[in-house]
């Protein structure tokens with residue numbers, strides 16, 4: 515049942531705060547260092563002003579896109595986030611059901627609190643990985659993902675070490691509460707491993723992963739156009755332009771500001787997903803106009819889960835899809851793939 519008090523993602527964030535302890539709310543909300551990247555992801559979107567076209571007959575519209583050969587009903591996909599059962603007892607299973615209903619993609623985190631096999635077969639899902647120092651462990655998990663019907667692997671490459679999130683240190687939040695664990699980190703011997711951040715990974719590590727799987731491999735956390743070029747050269751199937759929602763290196767460029775140079779560096783039509791601070795349909799329009807094929811959302815999914823489980827996540831995805839549709843119409847554009855930089859104001863700054 516739709517909660518009619520929720521008119522924006524912001525409303526859902528507020529509803530989520532009432533259901534979470536301070537330490538869990540801070541874990542979801544927080545970012546590294548001064549959290550300047552977290553703020554700049556939002557500020558950068560707001561600075562970009564739109565220049566709509568008029569009198570274009572937008573009576574027949576679609577928000578659908580094609581991503582890695584698959585038709586989706588919305589250009590908004592779910593970025594990988596840890597610990598969905600910390601937000602709601604139904605956790606990743608609820609998220610997957612909402613994603614299936616929206617006909618989009620869920621990127622399941624390596625730090626999921628549900629076994630990957632149990633997460634919605636009905637959903638297009640990709641598995642996010644941190645390459646582990648024990649390559650055999652990574653390979654075994656990849657083989658499970660293949661068997662379970664996952665459609666792609668997303669290797670997070672912005673994390674040679676873990677970003678320091680001071681809120682978690684101040685709150686003493688280091689472990690999942692009793693009863694929850696990273697279910698996919700249990701090895702064949704039944705031992706729970708912790709997720710290692712491997713500072714020694716290189717492009718060869720990506721090549722080695724590609725050699726052990728037939729699944730498309732995407733890289734998540736690229737901000738430099740030369741790295742985007744190298745990714746293409748290494749046969750990667752797509753890139754997630756991401757600064758990890760500000761949780762890794764504080765002080766990075768906002769993702770929307772990094773996007774144009776990356777779009778320039780890769781071949782036309784190469785799958786580029788942008789995440790970080792997407793909260794409105796107009797943000798989606800901004801990102802697609804500047805070269806993204808799709809966008810991802812991280813925290814809003816956790817807010818939806820915390821505020822209303824599967825229905826809460828559905829509302830997050832539905833609100834954004836509705837806003838995208840309206841923003842397209844108001845820009846004079848009838849489908850996402852017709853957006854281009856023409857809709858972006860390039861004159862002197864008009865905001866703040």
Ligand code: FNR
Nearest residue numbers: 542593594595596623670758759790791811812813
């Ligand atoms: C994340 N993110 C993340 N990324 C990843 O590759 N693996 C992971 O396990 C996680 N876990 C995670 C937990 C939490 C609580 C957050 C907020 C984020 C980063 C995530 O995929 C994404 O890049 C950002 O969340 C996008 O920014 P927004 O939408 O949260 O602003």
